[in-house]
Amino acid sequence: MIDLRKRIKRKEWKKSTIKRYKNIKNLLTEFEKAKKYKLTFSKINNTFYTEFIDFCYEDKDHYTNTFNRNLGLVKTFLFWALKKEYMYNKKFIDFKKPKRVLTREEALSFEDIKTLYNHVCEDPKLNKIKDVFIFQSLTGMRFGELKLINKRTVNSNDCVVLKEEKDSSKDTREIPLISISKAILLKYNYKLPLVSNQKQNDYIKEVLKEAGFVHEVEYSKTKGVEQEVFVKKFYERISTHTARRTFITIMRNKGIADKTIMSISGHKDIKTFNMYHQVNNDAKIHAVKSVFENF
Structure with missing residues (x-):
């Protein structure tokens, strides 16, 4: 090698x-x-x-x-x-590489985020895990970027000013904070209570289970031309990446321009960006009703 x-x-x-x-x-x-x-x-x-x-x-x-x-x-x-x-x-x-398959991934809705935010965990440790997940869902930041936040990285416009971690050639980007995400930062004096990515993945499942996200979801995986279907509880399918996917999905469903969202999330490739958008049932129902309801 x-x-x-x-x-x-x-x-x-x-x-x-x-x-x-x-x-x-x-x-x-x-x-x-x-x-x-x-x-x-x-x-x-x-x-x-x-x-x-x-x-x-x-x-x-x-x-x-x-x-x-x-x-x-x-x-x-x-x-x-x-x-x-x-x-x-x-x-x-x-040697031919098989085409990548778009696997169904879960994303929380706007109402789900509010439900999660209002849920108080019995274990104080899990409340910290929840706060970090909520912050990610409201900013679209990668979990690995959260460690870069401190007082100096938040400007007078209440934006996190972030230098691209994965590609140093990319421009610095500004990530707007809303009242809730700023309140979370203030709660921890601009130093989020981070654990390892793996532990965050494990604990956030506990948080969502406790908050009642226990309905079953179906997804599939592909081997060559063979497709296997799996069923799991919703909380079992959640990870740190779900928060970033949630941010992009909610923003897109609200009609925010892709270019605006990508300037916040740091995506440069529209193909990769599209993989983050999960069209949920509410969005589909709203889309159909908005077009055909007056038939």
Whole structure:
């Protein structure tokens, strides 16, 4: 694999990128052992492609989107190796990545956010978790960006002034605060009570369960051409990312222009942005009634 130490020393990769390549290296090591297929540049061929698909879908229980990402990383590495003349085998170029599948993800409605805001958890720790989730839902910020907030990052217009964390080449953006989101910041003296992303994901499920979001929802996952349908409780499908998706969905359903929302959320790619918008039943009912109700 690519020499990670050189990339790290040169500050060419972010930690998330380094983690992805370490993970794909581990995955290929597992593949070698499971399939008894010694990986060399000369053996990257159609047999490898077939066995790697089978390994990812059957042995690792990966779904289409995960396989799409992993195969993309493998091909990126192989193109690099070809460019550096470490290999001359070009068979990998024909490896086809499956199209990413838009999986149904949940988002809270405006009324859901109000219900959650008014719910008081028995455990004080969970109230802090709830406050952070509400703040995210009202600002559209990524969970990883919340640690950047302090008194100095809030300007006189009550906006959080944020330098893009994931891409330093992007412009600084301003995220407006409303009375509730500002009150949450003041409550914690501009330092939100953050835990790790994983713990936030675990605890926010407890919060929503306690608040009564226990109805069942259906969603599907795809492996190649096979689709599997799953049913879970609504709260079980909630994570930190749900808050960002909630913000975008509510704003869009209220008719706010995409360009305005993207300037707040930090999205530059409309295709990625569109994946965050979940059209709920209320929005669909309102849309149909607004057009046909006077028939």
